[in-house]
Amino acid sequence: MEKIIDIRNVTKMYKLYEKPMDRFKESVSFSKRNYHEEFKALDNVTFSINKGDAIGILGTNGSGKSTLLKMITGVLTPTNGDIVVNGKISAILELGAGFNPEYTGRANIYLNGLMMGYNREEMEERINNIIEFADIGSFIEQPVKVYSSGMFARLAFAVSINVEPDILIVDEALAVGDIRFQTKCIEKMKELKAQGTTILFVSHAPEQVKRFCNKAAWLNQGILKALGESSEIVDLYEDFMKNGPDSGSEVRTISISSEELNDFQLPTNPDVLALVTKVAINKDSFKTFEKLEIRIDYEVYANSIEDLLLGVAIYTPKREYIFGPNTHLEKVSIPTDIGRHSINYVISELPLLGGSFSVDVGIFNNEGLVCLDYKQDILGFSVSNKYFSEGIVYMKHRWEVVK
Numbered sequence: 101m102e103k104i105i106d107i108r109n110v111t112k113m114y115k116l117y118e119k120p121m122d123r124f125k126e127s128v129s130f131s132k133r134n135y136h137e138e139f140k141a142l143d144n145v146t147f148s149i150n151k152g153d154a155i156g157i158l159g160t161n162g163s164g165k166s167t168l169l170k171m172i173t174g175v176l177t178p179t180n181g182d183i184v185v186n187g188k189i190s191a192i193l194e195l196g197a198g199f200n201p202e203y204t205g206r207a208n209i210y211l212n213g214l215m216m217g218y219n220r221e222e223m224e225e226r227i228n229n230i231i232e233f234a235d236i237g238s239f240i241e242q243p244v245k246v247y248s249s250g251m252f253a254r255l256a257f258a259v260s261i262n263v264e265p266d267i268l269i270v271d272e273a274l275a276v277g278d279i280r281f282q283t284k285c286i287e288k289m290k291e292l293k294a295q296g297t298t299i300l301f302v303s304h305a306p307e308q309v310k311r312f313c314n315k316a317a318w319l320n321q322g323i324l325k326a327l328g329e330s331s332e333i334v335d336l337y338e339d340f341m342k343n344g345p346d347s348g349s350e351v352r353t354i355s356i357s358s359e360e361l362n363d364f365q366l367p368t369n370p371d372v373l374a375l376v377t378k379v380a381i382n383k384d385s386f387k388t389f390e391k392l393e394i395r396i397d398y399e400v401y402a403n404s405i406e407d408l409l410l411g412v413a414i415y416t417p418k419r420e421y422i423f424g425p426n427t428h429l430e431k432v433s434i435p436t437d438i439g440r441h442s443i444n445y446v447i448s449e450l451p452l453l454g455g456s457f458s459v460d461v462g463i464f465n466n467e468g469l470v471c472l473d474y475k476q477d478i479l480g481f482s483v484s485n486k487y488f489s490e491g492i493v494y495m496k497h498r499w500e501v502v503k
């Protein structure tokens with residue numbers, strides 16, 4: 101795979117001044133006094149992008165996406181680290197950037213072409229396509245200062261994609277256009293992708309990234325949190341957005357005691373009739389339809405327990421209850437005599453789609469009315485996939501064309 105963009109240990113510090121005057125004071129200070137605080141917008145980011153990749157850049161507001169893209173285009177320079185770009189970039193970064201507000205739309209097309217390294221004749225070959233794509237009617241002859249944000253987006257997009265770039269960077273520009281224009285842009289981006297153009301795409305709609313991009317990078321507070329196949333990264337990102345910063349990292353695969361169990365002993369407290377002593381899961385991250393297996397060890401301390409039952413419940417991190425069968429409801433008899441027992445709970449084809457999940461295990465009697473021992477959130481697991489469906493669970497279904 102040919103690397104087209106190589107980002108190595110890139111850090112970007114911004115200087116923050118409390119008052120505008122402080123910047124001036126600092127520049128004239130003989131004693132070299134500091135009037136600013138430093139803010140790290142990007143922190144030691146390293147990754148590379150291969151030729152032909154469509155990579156989505158994900159992250160909440162202020163996570164450093166624009167800063168990174170501006171450094172790739174050369175508008176900003178890194179404080180530390182290096183960025184190597186092997187191709188011609190066409191970028192729609194901030195609406196209106198690269199346009200002269202006093203010039204007409206038509207004159208700005210030539211100006212943009214010039215900045216991309218095309219001479220007037222070369223732009224003359226392209227201008228009709230650009231104007232047709234922008235489709236803003238007679239506004240093309242008006243100074244761009246009178247344009248609406250939608251018109252800006254149309255013109256910027258039309259120019260960027262009609263100049264045969266090696267790398268196309270689209271930062272949120274699609275969000276301003278109407279649906280018809282968005283569709284047209286996506287069609288054109290697909291065409292460029294098919295021709296091998298590398299595309300960097302920032303969108304606040306993760307589904308768009310899932311559908312359009314093969315890769316994704318997730319920035320969080322200036323740090324590259326995850327990088328990989330787009331659908332898997334979007335699942336992680338969406339999970340983080342829904343459940344907060346602690347989700348995912350809290351996924352545990354720990355059994356109640358990681359040490360081997362001691363010899364079986366009756367508890368000193370005679371009211372303790374049975375305990376779940378160990379819970380373990382076969383993996384901590386799954387793909388949909390993989391086999392999930394939870395092993396539950398429990399101990400029974402009295403001979404008189406009727407209707408002993410085990411239950412396993414799966415929850416989202418927000419405690420939305422997804423599924424909770426028990427051995428009584430399903431008429432499965434489990435050992436009830438004094439001693440140590442083990443049960444395997446097996447889902448042969450896990451139907452969950454993306455996200456992280458937690459598991460509770462309980463042991464009860466009397467049809468579940470009396471709880472003997474309950475372990476909440478005793479372990480967790482995550483599910484991520486290549487993009488093939490949306491939602492929490494995959495339901496068996498079929499499509500029938502009626503007409």
Ligand SMILES: Nc1ncnc2c1ncn2[C@@H]1O[C@H](COP(=O)(O)OP(=O)(O)OP(=O)(O)O)[C@@H](O)[C@H]1O
Nearest residue numbers: 114115139141159160161162163164165166167168
């Ligand atoms: N010129 C600047 N001077 C000081 N701080 C800046 C400057 N530009 C950006 N920042 C800060 O750097 C951080 C990253 O900003 P950046 O615009 O790269 O984020 P972003 O992920 O693109 O956000 P958004 O989704 O809102 O566009 C933010 O906290 C922002 O306030």
